[in-house]
Structures are given as structure tokens and as C-alpha cells.
Amino acid sequence: MQNAVPLSWYLILSAILFALGVAGFIFRRNIITVFMSIELMLNAVNLSFLTFSYQFKQVDGHIYSFFVMVVAAAEAAVGLAIILTVFKNRATLMIDEVSSMKY
Amino acid sequence: MNVILFLVFAAFSVFCGINLVVQTHPIASALSLIGVMGSLAVLYLLLGGEFIAAAQVIVYAGAIMVLFVFVIMLLNAGAESATFQVSRFVKYFGALLLVAFLGLISFIIQGALPRSGDVIFGAFQGGTALEVGRKLFTTYLLPFEVTSVLILIAIVGAIVLARKEV
Numbered sequence: 001m002q003n004a005v006p007l008s009w010y011l012i013l014s015a016i017l018f019a020l021g022v023a024g025f026i027f028r029r030n031i032i033t034v035f036m037s038i039e040l041m042l043n044a045v046n047l048s049f050l051t052f053s054y055q056f057k058q059v060d061g062h063i064y065s066f067f068v069m070v071v072a073a074a075e076a077a078v079g080l081a082i083i084l085t086v087f088k089n090r091a092t093l094m095i096d097e098v099s100s101m102k103y
Numbered sequence: 104m105n106v107i108l109f110l111v112f113a114a115f116s117v118f119c120g121i122n123l124v125v126q127t128h129p130i131a132s133a134l135s136l137i138g139v140m141g142s143l144a145v146l147y148l149l150l151g152g153e154f155i156a157a158a159q160v161i162v163y164a165g166a167i168m169v170l171f172v173f174v175i176m177l178l179n180a181g182a183e184s185a186t187f188q189v190s191r192f193v194k195y196f197g198a199l200l201l202v203a204f205l206g207l208i209s210f211i212i213q214g215a216l217p218r219s220g221d222v223i224f225g226a227f228q229g230g231t232a233l234e235v236g237r238k239l240f241t242t243y244l245l246p247f248e249v250t251s252v253l254i255l256i257a258i259v260g261a262i263v264l265a266r267k268e269v
Contacts, residue, residue: 004221005109012209024124032129054150059229074257080174081264
């Protein structure tokens with residue numbers, strides 16, 4: 001058995017996780033699960049960053065992935081506060097029922 | 104060893120990712136997401152990203168997921184009720200299409216990178232806290248400072264949004 005993983009396997013794993021995140025984002029109705037799907041997509045992109053960072057032997061990909069983490073933290077804080085406010089005003093977490101801007 | 108570690112943790116992360124999407128209860132989804140993040144941290148270590156792996160566990164699996172679980176508990180979010188029913192055919196055909204789509208993507212990536220390098224644990228030593236910190240405070244100093252302002256705005260925004268009377 002070979003003792004090294006081809007680089008493309010990491011990229012394929014990243015693509016699979018990103019596609020799963022997109023599927024969850026589209027098909028889930030619970031706003032918190034939708035939010036967690038976004039986090040899954042961010043994680044998948046981070047894996048791509050680190051893979052390319054390994055390929056080019058540069059540390060820049062690690063920095064980008066660090067910034068993605070920071071932005072995800074900020075996004076989680078504000079997004080969950082928005083979810084709290086929506087729940088306080090509407091008493092629901094289903095995105096189908098929060099549709100007053102739709103028509 | 105590299106291959107075994109990669110396959111085990113890649114399979115675990117994909118399993119947890121699927122579990123995240125198919126579970127109806129938000130707590131189950133949150134635990135699956137923690138599984139994804141933990142196994143991705145191991146893969147980061149294999150890629151030589153020691154600092155990012157530690158930050159992944161501390162920031163993502165620690166801080167952000169605690170925030171998620173806290174909100175789920177606070178809102179007492181139960182299982183998702185099926186607001187719209189899809190037929191069994193649509194469900195299975197959709198899953199089949201997703202698998203086909205992933206196969207196509209894998210084929211394209213494999214075809215685009217036929218002679219990409221191999222990942223060997225320990226071959227790239229540039230991901231230590233020393234290297235990352237040096238780059239972060241020299242080349243990327245301005246983005247770093249902008250990020251701190253972003254975090255400050257996010258804190259203030261979260262407090263304003265979650266205040267008693269909005």
C-alpha cells in the first residue's frame with residue numbers, strides 16, 4: 001500500500017463536504033440547521049485552502065483559513081442574535097413561516 | 104499510515120456531514136457538525152497545519168458550537184416538523200442525483216490534477232504557530248487589524264440585536 005495520500009483526495013473530500021453543506025442549506029427548514037450548513041461549507045473551503053497551502057509550501061493558505069474562522073465567529077455571533085430576535089417576534093424557527101418580505 | 108488516517112477521518116467527516124443534513128433535530132445536527140470539525144482538525148494536522156488544527160478545535164468546535172448549542176437550548180428548538188411533503192421518488196432520485204454529481208466532481212478534480220503531489224505527514228513544516236504568527240504580523244498586518252475591528256462590530260451588533268427592547 002502506498003504511504004502517501006494524493007492531493008486530489010483532499011480536494012474531493014472538500015468538494016463532497018461543500019456539496020453536503022449546499023444540500024443542507026437548500027433542503028432544511030430549521031433556521032439553525034441552515035446556519036450550521038453554512039458553517040459546514042466554510043469548513044470545506046478551509047480544507048481546500050490548507051491543501052493548496054501544502055501544495056505550494058506557503059503558509060498563506062493557513063492565514064486565509066484563519067481569517068475565515070474569525071469571520072465565521074463574527075457571523076455566528078450576529079446570526080444567532082438575529083435568530084433570537086426573530087424567535088422573540090415570531091415564535092418560530094421555520095424559515096417557511098418567516099416570509100413577510102416575500103410578496 | 105497516512106492513507107489509513109486520511110480514509111478513516113475522511114469517512115467519519117462525510118458520515119457526520121450526511122448526518123447533519125438528514126437529522127431533523129438541531130442538537131443531533133450540532134453534534135454531527137462537531138464530529139466534522141474534529142475530524143477535519145486531524146486532516147489539517149496531516150497537512151502540516153498545527154496552528155490551524157488547534158484553532159479549529161478551540162474556536163470552531165469549542166466557542167462557535169457552544170454558541171450554537173446554547174441558542175438551541177435557549178430557544179428549546181424541537182424536531183423539525185415536515186412543512187411540506189415530498190414523494191419518496193423525489194427523495195431517492197435526489198439522493199441519487201447528488202451521488203452522481205459528487206462522482207462527476209471527483210472525476211473532474213482527478214482529471215484536472217493527474218500528477219498532483221502526494222501528502223506526507225511532516226513534509227511541510229511551515230504551519231507552526233511561529234510561522235503563522237510571523238506572516239500574520241508582517242505581510243497580513245492590515246487585514247489582521249481590520250479583523251479585530253470586525254470582531255468589535257460583531258460584538259456590538261450581537262448585543263444590540265439581543266437586547267431586551269429592540
